[in-house]
Amino acid sequence: MASGSDDDPRIGDISEGAVLRAILSRTAPAAHAVLGPGDDAAVIDAPSGSVVASADTLVEGPDFRLAWSSGYDLGWKSAAVNLSDIAAMGAVPTGLLVSLAVPADTRLSFITAMADGFRECCARLAPGCSVVGGDLTVSELLMIAVTALGDLDGRPAVTRAGARPGDVVALAGELGVAAAGLGLLFARFRDGATAVPVDRASLDAVQQRALDRQLRPVPPLHLGPVAAEAGAHAMMDLSDGLALDASRLADASGVTIALSGAALDALAFGGDRGRALGGGEDHGLLAIFPDGGVVPEGFERIGTVTARMGAPVLVDGQPVDETGWDPYRDWDHAR
């Protein structure tokens, strides 16, 4: 088997320098990096005179299973979920710093596949952005901690706090598709409580798409700056489910978000409204636009902002359960 061969060494058997060289040889030139990896620190362009920065970590167990995710998948997903937070401020991603903690028996090919996933996710979703730095440690558990950096292109950041009564609530992306993919993994690819490799051929095309969105999300990053340019009053990335995330935006702005059930149903994967409201990891953009202004292409109207009326989020006038996505509950229940 290739997995035992000398040309695919274990991380614990080679030097950190050799691992880093293998990763860096797969890193795209960074358009925004003044000074890339290899020194004490990287230097990245910040033409606006400020830098947008966000950190998010994927941990084996609560966030992924190695039976279900390849190294490539994990690199892609780690990049996508972090880049999405930058886009949600209206910023353009400029660089990623990646801190890997990996078990000593991890194969080098797994790490280089992860580097490929980082590179290709950036190339597809955030051209010009790439891995500019990071570090590697040995650990008993695989963990991928990423910091994403971005530039606002001279605009103010679009926070969660600017929604005003009368504004339009809009969404870019699908609802519930990542949760549908996770549901398939738990329902179909376990032996008892143990995750087993995915047999894609056993899934139909719709199911394969849900699985792909769970393992390699494709958030609409380019629409973050578009929304900012269009004058969005508030915006956020949907990581924990629409109901919970919308309640956070409503609380930050001191308003109520009144959603249309029919509009949700039209965007809900498989027409499942409950999963559309509660399912996490979709990484769509929830944006609030001024009434009477233009809602940019790629966003769908899903409701309106009202003065605060008790509940932070309503669907067709009724309060919704804000219990959203909790990785410890939603991933670990089947551990």
Next chain:
Amino acid sequence: MASGSDDDPRIGDISEGAVLRAILSRTAPAAHAVLGPGDDAAVIDAPSGSVVASADTLVEGPDFRLAWSSGYDLGWKSAAVNLSDIAAMGAVPTGLLVSLAVPADTRLSFITAMADGFRECCARLAPGCSVVGGDLTVSELLMIAVTALGDLDGRPAVTRAGARPGDVVALAGELGVAAAGLGLLFARFRDGATAVPVDRASLDAVQQRALDRQLRPVPPLHLGPVAAEAGAHAMMDLSDGLALDASRLADASGVTIALSGAALDALAFGGDRGRALGGGEDHGLLAIFPDGGVVPEGFERIGTVTARMGAPVLVDGQPVDETGWDPYRDWDHAR
């Protein structure tokens, strides 16, 4: 015991929001943060039009033992080692992003003590810098992944690659003190292979100081920008021992670093030259200044740069062993 009381809950028993609020209530206002924690991302000043960024991770086992380090110690050290990489580019630290992965049974008081350590380390070593963002996940292993950001104040970054023959080699900080502290921990505070709590009273004042430098390093961060201002040709942070780190700078610059044994002995903690060359985690600054220029106060001359002569590093004309600090070897041999 307080460790079992309801007023010090376990992280796994309270919401992520409650943990984050407890941490943020201990975070200093960030002088450079345009927008601090709480949104999808933070926004930090980058007045130079670029941002310096570096990431480093401390993992339980290879990097620390919970019997030896308090939460406060770990917050302090995680801040200090990351800030040091920013200073080594000649930059002023502006913000930290902290990704914590903690076991579910960790007490909240441990995490808030860590937040205190981050805050007080920044206040003492890098005033104006503070924690501006991060995230929290549950994991079986404690891991602290930090990204530090900084600003160059309009100067070019000081890399490892600018040393030229004839330049002066200088050092700010001590040599071997952190390794001496680690040696004490391994020699005096273990029961078999198991780390046991430190009894400070059993140590003399010199030993206590070495222990303190190991657990809560105080790198001379302010001297990074001072060296840059003085025209340093190259600079780096000493994390893996002078011999190995100097060889990296020599390789990056294509030169040989010729050190004076007498100068090393004067800076070596306890006069131990071997430990001064090989001991890691001192986080002093190795800086290369132009011949005939001013070597700023706080730096000591320890050698000269010559054209490349085979070995990257010489002491009194003799090649030195470049085997430096390796956390997996130097921490884990006593696991």
